Amino acid sequence: MKMARVGVLLDQTAVKRRHRYGMNVFEAYVEEVLSHAGIPFQKLHAASSIQTEAPDVLIAAFTEEDQYTADIIWEYAEKGGIVISYGGLNCLAVRLGFYPQPDIAIGYADMEGTVLSAEQPLRFLQAKPWKQIAESDHQISVSGMLRKEHPTGEEAGAVLLQCAAGEGWIDRFAVNIPHTIVMFQQGTGPVFHDGIPALDGSGSIDDNILKADDRCAMDWQWDRLSTETGAAFFAYPYADLWREQLISHLLKRVLEQGMTLPFIGIWPDGIPGVATISHDSDLNIDESAETTLSVLRECGIRSTWCMIEPGYSSYIYDQVKKEQHELAFHYNALDAQDGKWDDAEFDRQFAWMKQATGLSKVTSNKNHYTRFEGWGELFEWCEKNGIEAEQTRGPSKKGNIGFLFGTCHPYFPIAWSDQNNRLYNVLEISFLTQDLDHHSLSDSSVISSFLESVLRVEGAAHFLFHQVHIHEQPLVRKAIRKVVEEAKRRGMTFWTSKQINDWERARRKVRIDGMDSNGLVIRGEVEFGGMEVWIPTAAASSADGAEVEIKYGVPCVKKVLDQTAQREFM
Known part of the structure; x- marks a missing residue:
């Protein structure tokens, strides 16, 4: 099968105009979604590039809404191209017999009948629906239903429209999927004030302490479930589920055109998902560290130790390193403990941490009490200090645990418009x-x-346990053993934050350049053995008898790259 060429159009003239007026273009995040999925694509910076590059599939991420752009995209589709948009292309609405409706800030999408139906409606954070106003000469397929505000709210239009245009198609999701993913992962905006607490008292985030969860995009009523004991939790990794919708739709469209689009597996061969445990040293009691080391030894796992000033005695660090745990930073900006949210203070504490532990390189950080302000300052401070992984985005209260930020996948966060919505070179691993x-x-x-939910989306299950609570409370010690036992029983592997970071960065260096008669053409050195490549196929079984598995809702054949593999792999 021919490998499809995917082009992502991010019109730089349109982008720069938005940035000039302080507006975000989170539509650019589609590139991060594809990169994390290991899907090869080509960047297109102007509508004219569609004509010169002629991709097989065009993702119109962000474009000018003018007649020139409309004509180029229409001509591309008429000649057999597949166009995909996430809430854009209003310039083509009337030509297709539709009229743009008012934007919907928040709602739920019933995905029944779409390319990848979901068990429950998916919360979205921006939608731009169309309404049909005229009979169309074009074949049109309508899927899913938007609902305003809550899962049973007023109907507001289709989730997905697929419109024939000549020999090709224009597929338009009403939901701005990249924007929605960003808002879940990074919050609904910069943190300036306390968030809105839960009415039932289980999530009192209005505590006069600025934290990551103060701009959470979840709904206390509609997005939580409770266990049989009454423990409430945010149950749905919406950002990850929207990722799956985006990727599944793309892969299915490619297969329908008689082509394929290989992609890199999320984890090494044989690992369905990763679990990770981190600790925050907080009170810095040596005995609590010794107890924790003993429990980890018993469980047979390695973990990440986030160190806060003034830290443990030096012999503890020696033992932690000897047993191959990761020593990480625990930045303290809590005012009540004389900490502060400040660039220079971050640098000072980080210098102490390296000196105390004897480390020249520290990979990970997690902020004390999940303190967080603004939008991206923390990631800038990490970049400046060579910190590659960050763990602050997690719950601070009993009632907002779970998929608080809609994801369990490691991801690179996006900057605000003042930095042109660049990606920070810091891997976020939320807990x-x-x-x-x-x-x-x-x-x-x-x-x-x-x-189970983490495995469903092939993510990383990150649990935080403080050493002092492991030491002082037998039930907490029992709980950490239960996490390890349940994760291992499901085939999950325990990695440190550094291991997750190193793996994610290594897999992104490998690119699938094409397919020829000799097999896959791979660019970049494969640093780790067991890296998977999945090849979507329309066949029920592969020609060489290899097992076919379902990934993103499509049948795929798996190839495993050897660590020495470079240019080519059979």
Whole structure:
């Protein structure tokens, strides 16, 4: 099968005009979604590039809404091209017999009948629906239904329109999927003030402490479930589920055209998902560190130790390193403890941490009490200090545990418009919960649900346990053992934050350049063995008898890259 060439159009004239007026173009995040999925694509910076590059599939991420752009895209589709848009292309609405409707800021999408139906409606954070106003000469397929505000709210139009145009198609999701993913992962805007607490008292985030969860995009009523013990949690990794919608639709469209689009697997061969445990040293009691080391030794796992000033005695660091755990930074900006949100203070504390531990390179950070302000300053501070992985985005309260930020995947966050919506060179690894079975926090009944949901989207299940609580509370020690037992029983592997970071960065260096009679053409050195490549296929079984598995809703054949593989792989 021919490998499809995917072009992503991000019209730089239109982008720069938005940035000039302080407006974000989070539509650009579609490139990060594809990169994380290991899908090869070509960047197109102007509508004219469509004519010169002639991709097989065009993702119109962000374009000018003018007649010139409309004509070029229409001509491309008429000649057999597939165009995909996420809430854009209003310039083509009337030509297709539709009229743009008012934007919807928040709602839920019933995905029934779409390319990848979901078990529950998916919350979205921006939609731009169309309404049909005239009979059309074009074949039109309508899928899914938008609902305003809540899952059973007023109907507001189709989720997906697929409109024939000559020999090709124009597919338009009403939901701005890249924007929605960003808003879930990074919050609905910069953190300037306390967030809105839960009415039932389970999530009192209005505590006069600025935190990551103060701009959470979830709804306390509609997005939480409870376990049999009454433990409430955010149940749905919406950002990850929207990723799947985007990728599944793209792969199915490619297959329907008689082509394929290979992509890199999320984890190494044989690993369905990763679990990770981190600790925050907080009170810095040596005995609590010793207890934690003993529990980890018993469980047979390595973890990430986030160190806060003034830290442990030096012999603890020696033992942590000897047992191959990761030593990480725990930045303290909590005012009540004389910390502050400040660039120079971050640098000072980080210099202390390296000096205290004897490390010249530190990979990871997590902020004390999930302190967070603004939008991207923290990621800038990490970049400046060579910190490659960040873990601050997680729950601070008993009632907002779970998929608080809609994801369990490691991802690179996007900057605000003042930095041209660039990607920060810092991998965010959010966490699900902390200190299960602690006397004032949530109980361990959530473990199975968390792990099953993480495996469903092939993510990373990140649990936080403080050393002091492991030491002082037997039930917390029991809970950490339960996490390890349940994760291992499901085939998950325990990695440190550094291991996740190193793997994610390594897999992104590998690019699928094409397919020829000799097999896959791979660019870049494969640094780790067991890296998977999945090749979508229309056949029920592969020609060489290899097993066909379903990925993103399409049948795929798996190839495993050897660590020494470079240019070509059979």
